[in-house]
Amino acid sequence: MYELFVLGELMTGDKHGYMLQDILKNAAGPTRQISSGTLYPLLSRLVDGGLIHLRHEEESEGGRTRKVYGVTEAGRARFRELMEEPLPYDGETERLFGFKMVYFQxxxxxxxxxxxxxxxxxxxKNRKYVVDFEAKLLAHKPEPEKxxxxxxxxFDRRKTVWAAEIEWVKREIERVEKEE
Structure with a gap:
């Protein structure tokens, strides 16, 4: 998922590592933060794999060197592969879908x-699971009642949230289908 994020962000233009980390922090939300210990080894692997390139740029304040990353043609191809991969049905599905949507352009x-x-x-699939489980609860009435x-x-909350999201996705599918 973070590989997709890095490549997707670099599709918009070159960025330094701190900027990537800051964008990801905001994109992932307050409960999911990426550490430098995760991001910078990933950046190194992507450089070593030829998916992104690294250039050193002198910072105007302090004279320090800043590492700036950009995507290569191989990285663009890998980005398209990641975008084409099916969504997993796991705990990261919603977050990965959100990342993919950002890079739909x-x-x-x-x-x-x-x-x-x-x-x-x-x-x-999730809505059906909850509806089926709810039907079992209503039929068998396990204790304690409270x-x-x-x-x-x-379950009612989940069904309501999923129904709204399903409707939104249906409208989005219709919108995209009408595009030329």
């Missing part, structure tokens, strides 16, 4: 539609 309509449809399928009732409220 760099891929074709077919890739965007595929990603949107995969995400819609993921949401529908806990069962609260669990049903949690």
């Amino acid at each position: 760099y891929v074709g309509k077919d890739v965007r539609l595929s990603c949107l449809r995969q995400y819609a399928s993921y949401l529908e 806990q069962r009732v609260q669990l049903l409220r949690v």
Whole structure:
């Protein structure tokens, strides 16, 4: 996922490591931070793999050298591969979908539609799981009742959120399908 992020950000233009870390910090949200110990080894691997290039630029204040990264043609190809990969159905699906959406302008309509449809399928699968589990709870009425009732409220919340997101994705699919 972070490889996609780095390559996607570099598709917009060259950036130094601190800027990449800052953008990712804001994109991932307050509960998911990437450490320097994760980002800089990834950048080194991408440089070593020929997916990005590194140049040293002298900073105007303090005279320090800043490392600036840019994407190579091999990196552009790898970025497209990552964008075309199916979404996993795991705990990172929503975050990865969000990252992919940010970079939709760099891929074709077919890739965007595929990603949107995969995400819609993921949401529908989760909604169905909750609906089926809710039906079991209603049929068997396990104890304690207070806990069962609260669990049903949690399920109601999830169904409401997923229904709204499913509707949004359907509208987005329709919008992209109409593009030329």
